[in-house]
Amino acid sequence: MFKKILYPTDFSEDAEKALEYVKKLKEAGTEEVVILHVIDLVYLEAYEDVYSLEGMDTEQIMEKIKDETMKKLKGIEENLRSHGLKTKLSVRMGKPCAEIVKAAEEENVSLIVLGSTGKGTVSEVVERLLGSTVENVVAHAKTPVLVVR
Numbered sequence: 001m002f003k004k005i006l007y008p009t010d011f012s013e014d015a016e017k018a019l020e021y022v023k024k025l026k027e028a029g030t031e032e033v034v035i036l037h038v039i040d041l042v043y044l045e046a047y048e049d050v051y052s053l054e055g056m057d058t059e060q061i062m063e064k065i066k067d068e069t070m071k072k073l074k075g076i077e078e079n080l081r082s083h084g085l086k087t088k089l090s091v092r093m094g095k096p097c098a099e100i101v102k103a104a105e106e107e108n109v110s111l112i113v114l115g116s117t118g119k120g121t122v123s124e125v126v127e128r129l130l131g132s133t134v135e136n137v138v139a140h141a142k143t144p145v146l147v148v149r
Contacts, residue, residue, distance in 0.1 A: 002027055006104050006148065007113050008037070008112065009073075018115040018148040022113050032109045034087075037091050039065055039069065042095075056072040102144070105142065
């Protein structure tokens with residue numbers, strides 16, 4: 001039924017819980033998992049403040065962030081492969097909601113599985129005004145979304 005799924009992760013505790021569901025979906029016929037992390041450019045300035053102290057320019061900072069992200073994604077990939085699932089890694093930059101929805105369409109997945117809350121640093125007030133990434137994915141995705149708490 002859900003042969004290919006999208007697992008967006010921000011490496012939060014809820015994302016880890018969602019990963020457990022992803023593994024269980026193998027029993028329901030899932031064969032492949034696209035593991036996605038979106039680097040939110042809203043926080044680029046904060047990254048620049050930290051890494052510029054090490055003498056890095058913006059391009060070097062982005063490469064460092066991508067490299068660190070890929071290391072984390074490869075750990076998840078090994079975990080899923082040990083459960084007999086095929087995997088594909090993806091790192092995107094932009095607004096998490098938009099990139100998750102776009103990745104789901106481009107990869108032609110039949111399900112998106114994500115944690116209910118992320119580890120974003122946006123204040124509760126801003127999140128209430130703009131809505132969370134999860135709420136926006138549920139509202140805009142054309143494929144079913146499984147939200148894990």
